Amino acid sequence: MTSHGLLALLVICQLAAPAFALVAVGLPALVGRAPSETLTRRFVGGGFGAAFVAALLTLAALAVRGFRPEVVHLGSWFSVGHHDATIELVADALSVPYVCFSTGLCLLVNLFAGKYLHREPGFTRFFVLLALFGTGMNLMVLAGSIDVLFAGWEFVGISSTLLIGFFLERGNAVRAALRAFTTYRVCDVGLLTASVVIHRAVGSGDFERLFGIDWPNGTCLVPATTATVISLLLVFAALGKTAQVPFSGWLPRAMEGPTPSSAIFYGALSIHAGAYVLLRCEALLEQAFLARAALIVIGAGTAVHASLVGRVQTDLKSMLAYASMAQASLILVEIGLGWRVIPLVHVISHAVLRSLQILRSPSALHDRHELEAALGGHPGSAGGQRRSWLPARWEAALYRIAIERGYEEMLVGDLVVRPIHRLLERAAAAERRWIEWLAGDRAGGRR
Amino acid sequence: MIANMSPETAGSWILPAALAAVAAPLFGSLLAALGVARRVPRRLAVTSASIALAAAVAVTVLWQAGDGRAVTFGEKFGGGWPIHIDGLTAALLPSIAFIQLAIVLVAPRRDLEEEMVMRTLLCTAATLALVCTSHPGLLVLLWIVTAVPIWLSTKATPGGRTAARVFSIYLAFGTVCLTAGVAMLVADPPWERSSGLLGVVGGWLVAVAVMTREGIFPFHSWYLALFSGAPMSTALTATMPQVGAYTAVRLLVGHADGVASELEVLSQAALVTTVYGAALALVQRDLRGFIGALSLSQSAVVLAGLSGTLPMELNGAFCLWLSSGVAITGIGLVIWALESRAGPIPLDSLQGRFWDAPALAGFFLLFGMATIGLPGTFSFVAGDIMVSGTLDDQLHAGLMVIVSTVLSGIAVMRCWFHVFGGPSAVDSPRHAILRREKVPMTVLFLALVAAGLNPRPIVLMLERAAAQILQRSRPEDHGHGHGAAAEHPRIPLFSFPPDPCGFPEKKGMPRC
Numbered sequence: 001m002t003s004h005g006l007l008a009l010l011v012i013c014q015l016a017a018p019a020f021a022l023v024a025v026g027l028p029a030l031v032g033r034a035p036s037e038t039l040t041r042r043f044v045g046g047g048f049g050a051a052f053v054a055a056l057l058t059l060a061a062l063a064v065r066g067f068r069p070e071v072v073h074l075g076s077w078f079s080v081g082h083h084d085a086t087i088e089l090v091a092d093a094l095s096v097p098y099v100c101f102s103t104g105l106c107l108l109v110n111l112f113a114g115k116y117l118h119r120e121p122g123f124t125r126f127f128v129l130l131a132l133f134g135t136g137m138n139l140m141v142l143a144g145s146i147d148v149l150f151a152g153w154e155f156v157g158i159s160s161t162l163l164i165g166f167f168l169e170r171g172n173a174v175r176a177a178l179r180a181f182t183t184y185r186v187c188d189v190g191l192l193t194a195s196v197v198i199h200r201a202v203g204s205g206d207f208e209r210l211f212g213i214d215w216p217n218g219t220c221l222v223p224a225t226t227a228t229v230i231s232l233l234l235v236f237a238a239l240g241k242t243a244q245v246p247f248s249g250w251l252p253r254a255m256e257g258p259t260p261s262s263a264i265f266y267g268a269l270s271i272h273a274g275a276y277v278l279l280r281c282e283a284l285l286e287q288a289f290l291a292r293a294a295l296i297v298i299g300a301g302t303a304v305h306a307s308l309v310g311r312v313q314t315d316l317k318s319m320l321a322y323a324s325m326a327q328a329s330l331i332l333v334e335i336g337l338g339w340r341v342i343p344l345v346h347v348i349s350h351a352v353l354r355s356l357q358i359l360r361s362p363s364a365l366h367d368r369h370e371l372e373a374a375l376g377g378h379p380g381s382a383g384g385q386r387r388s389w390l391p392a393r394w395e396a397a398l399y400r401i402a403i404e405r406g407y408e409e410m411l412v413g414d415l416v417v418r419p420i421h422r423l424l425e426r427a428a429a430a431e432r433r434w435i436e437w438l439a440g441d442r443a444g445g446r447r
Numbered sequence: 448m449i450a451n452m453s454p455e456t457a458g459s460w461i462l463p464a465a466l467a468a469v470a471a472p473l474f475g476s477l478l479a480a481l482g483v484a485r486r487v488p489r490r491l492a493v494t495s496a497s498i499a500l501a502a503a504v505a506v507t508v509l510w511q512a513g514d515g516r517a518v519t520f521g522e523k524f525g526g527g528w529p530i531h532i533d534g535l536t537a538a539l540l541p542s543i544a545f546i547q548l549a550i551v552l553v554a555p556r557r558d559l560e561e562e563m564v565m566r567t568l569l570c571t572a573a574t575l576a577l578v579c580t581s582h583p584g585l586l587v588l589l590w591i592v593t594a595v596p597i598w599l600s601t602k603a604t605p606g607g608r609t610a611a612r613v614f615s616i617y618l619a620f621g622t623v624c625l626t627a628g629v630a631m632l633v634a635d636p637p638w639e640r641s642s643g644l645l646g647v648v649g650g651w652l653v654a655v656a657v658m659t660r661e662g663i664f665p666f667h668s669w670y671l672a673l674f675s676g677a678p679m680s681t682a683l684t685a686t687m688p689q690v691g692a693y694t695a696v697r698l699l700v701g702h703a704d705g706v707a708s709e710l711e712v713l714s715q716a717a718l719v720t721t722v723y724g725a726a727l728a729l730v731q732r733d734l735r736g737f738i739g740a741l742s743l744s745q746s747a748v749v750l751a752g753l754s755g756t757l758p759m760e761l762n763g764a765f766c767l768w769l770s771s772g773v774a775i776t777g778i779g780l781v782i783w784a785l786e787s788r789a790g791p792i793p794l795d796s797l798q799g800r801f802w803d804a805p806a807l808a809g810f811f812l813l814f815g816m817a818t819i820g821l822p823g824t825f826s827f828v829a830g831d832i833m834v835s836g837t838l839d840d841q842l843h844a845g846l847m848v849i850v851s852t853v854l855s856g857i858a859v860m861r862c863w864f865h866v867f868g869g870p871s872a873v874d875s876p877r878h879a880i881l882r883r884e885k886v887p888m889t890v891l892f893l894a895l896v897a898a899g900l901n902p903r904p905i906v907l908m909l910e911r912a913a914a915q916i917l918q919r920s921r922p923e924d925h926g927h928g929h930g931a932a933a934e935h936p937r938i939p940l941f942s943f944p945p946d947p948c949g950f951p952e953k954k955g956m957p958r959c
Contacts, residue, residue, distance in 0.1 A: 078902045081759025083835045151822030174868035181860045185853045424730040439609035
């Protein structure tokens with residue numbers, strides 16, 4: 001087998017291994033024959049393990065050849081008229097390290113969750129969704145075309161939503177999941193439209209036709225105007241998943257899900273999905289000043305918002321959620337500034353640290369007690385608090401803003417969500433009245 | 448065996464297979480009417496629908512093995528033949544038969560009495576016959592025959608009076624418009640030359656009839672009423688085959704003047720309906736209302752794509768026709784199964800039904816996601832082609848389709864969480880999914896996935912069908928068959944003429 005063929009096989013393995021685990025556990029579970037806990041854990045862990053090993057080998061092979069990118073053509077999915085949906089995967093200096101770290105994290109969380117969720121009624125469901133997430137993440141990261149990227153993006157969004165609402169019997173978890181999904185779908189308009197614009201501009205969804213795949217030195221192959229339009233749409237798509245203002249309200253609520261999924265989604269991988277897409281299309285952003293300016297402004301604004309609001313949270317998971325939001329915003333600012341490697345390093349380091357913090361958060365009190373027991377008493381002050389230089393009135397006003405989460409949700413609710421909802425309710429009521437009138441039945445029909 | 452057949456032999460077997468597909472449910476309906484299967488109505492229904500499905504699949508396979516030309520039978524009249532089987536028919540026949548088989552398999556016992564079986568099978572036979580014809584007179588006749596059993600079933604349902612009355616008002620109006628419109632189109636046919644005033648008025652009347660049958664705004668209310676008041680089998684049988692869209696394809700697409708202006712108006716109204724339906728689905732108070740609004744939105748998207756001038760644009764609509772039909776049927780069957788256990792399910796609060804029926808929750812989610820284009824399913828492919836096709840011509844159309852997809856997605860997820868989320872009652876019964884429910888639901892979903900992972904055969908077949916339909920106005924193309932049309936010379940598919948009015952396959956080529 002040639003080195004090209006071997007590399008292609010390794011790349012396919014990174015995708016196929018978690019997908020196989022998904023089918024092996026998901027299909028029997030769907031028809032009511034869920035495998036045992038041990039088998040479920042082993043299947044999913046095996047899938048991530050195989051993908052992780054394949055990613056490491058691919059990384060080694062790429063390092064040997066000086067990180068020259070490898071585009072794996074899996075052929076045309078379907079072709080109709082001028083629309084050609086090709087399946088292309090890319091192994092380069094961006095995607096392969098990202099897959100290494102994402103599958104590595106998924107593997108660790110798989111090990112953690114096996115014990116954490118032992119005998120939980122939704123054990124199999126959690127692992128099916130984890131496998132779906134892993135498949136979607138790898139699909140998105142390795143995508144060499146916008147069609148494949150969108151497929152992975154959707155899987156990440158769906159699995160994320162279902163894991164937020166994992167504890168279905170809790171009303172808050174269900175509402176939080178619905179809020180997250182609504183935000184994702186609204187922002188998906190950006191990615192869907194970008195996909196169509198790309199097809200229209202270059203006749204296919206392949207990134208190769210859009211920009212030279214030589215990360216981080218890709219060159220844009222489309223006119224600046226097209227690049228700006230596509231970049232703005234991608235920025236809009238990224239705002240939802242990265243929880244930027246005004247789409248940030250879902251993130252602190254997303255912690256309603258099980259701790260292992262919160263760690264991997266909102267501390268590590270899902271929260272950075274938007275940043276990854278922007279890094280992948282860095283060559284387009286290079287040509288799109290407007291999009292970069294938007295990234296800097298929104299990112300900086302969200303970073304200030306998140307640090308301010310995070311300081312007044314009274315529970316650990318919400319504080320961690322706002323800390324994640326602040327770091328993700330800073331990563332967007334870095335991308336907007338035109339940096340390439342620094343955001344990637346920032347993503348990986350932040351993801352590793354934050355997932356560790358979230359995984360340990362349910363044990364924080366226990367850790368504290370252990371520390372106190374070891375020290376034989378209170379460990380003392382964690383450090384001096386600097387006195388505020390702000391006037392007391394300003395401090396109080398800032399506190400009020402922070403405790404109300406910057407009035408962001410209130411404004412979005414009052415100005416956008418509720419008016420639309422009222423309008424739709426009225427339309428539905430008018431429909432019901434019209435049907436009753438037509439039937440000559442004021443009392444209504446069967447229901 | 449079929450693979451080794453010559454195209455001519457395959458072509459000659461298509462007609463008997465299509466007749467068998469129509470005859471099986473018709474015969475079954477007759478037996479039910481005679482009271483032969485009083486004790487085993489489900490067995491009769493399943494047997495008839497299975498034979499119809501086998502014959503319909505045979506039509507598709509034979510069509511693929513053939514030379515790709517339309518098979519016709521009888522004298523040409525008003526631009527159509529009594530029997531006209533092309534790529535669209537070959538794709539629709541198994542889809543409709545498959546949906547009907549799934550319906551009779553999943554139907555709860557109380558909804559599968561002998562009379563109901565008779566009406567369902569009669570409606571199935573009429574629908575299968577309708578998609579095998581392009582003869583305007585037969586289209587009108589079968590349009591009526593498909594509507595009557597639906598009205599009777601709805602009327603016979605306890606509390607279905609409102610739905611039956613609304614349905615009858617809209618369908619009577621639509622039928623009058625169709626009959627008058629077809630008469631005018633036959634008197635002044637627009638397919639081979641530019642039509643005069645009579646043809647134009649006829650075209651507009653047919654367009655109004657299509658709007659009525661497809662539930663296009665402002666003729667959409669019967670959709671919501673029917674899903675609320677009729678049995679699920681009746682509502683699905685009435686809406687999923689998309690009789691209105693088929694009528695539009697046969698009577699309004701492929702005019703000599705290019706895209707008929709009424710078709711353009713129809714398409715714009717359909718776009719409004721698709722967004723409106725998806726938005727209505729967001730605020731429905733019960734499951735029946737939700738599926739009514741969702742299917743309204745999905746049916747409208749299909750019609751929105753029919754005004755295309757390129758095979759690709761029509762192809763997107765055809766693909767959505769198949770995928771949304773299967774996906775909505777899947778959701779409908781899950782809702783039916785849920786209702787048979789728990790009665791009507793409201794959506795104004797969390798119902799906590801997940802642990803009562805986890806498998807049904809899984810299927811609901813999968814079919815719901817498939818409706819909005821879950822990657823890996825045929826709906827994703829269909830949506831992709833549709834959006835790329837429509838946006839190529841009209842930016843606003845593509846954006847409206849995207850907005851409708853987004854709203855539908857939120858509505859599906861809201862519905863799922865409201866039905867299955869929330870605390871479950873401690874004493875609520877646990878209902879395992881039945882085998883007769885599990886098998887058809889699994890097969891329906893696997894069919895969507897299989898077609899999604901390997902969409903090329905279906906996409907190619909439908910693209911050929913789209914090209915043939917768009918080329919209808921060209922005098923040289925009328926396929927082969929057993930009637931007068933067989934005398935026309937054979938032309939290869941995709942041999943687009945180099946003139947500027949050809950159908951460009953690639954961007955940049957001039958368009959009509």
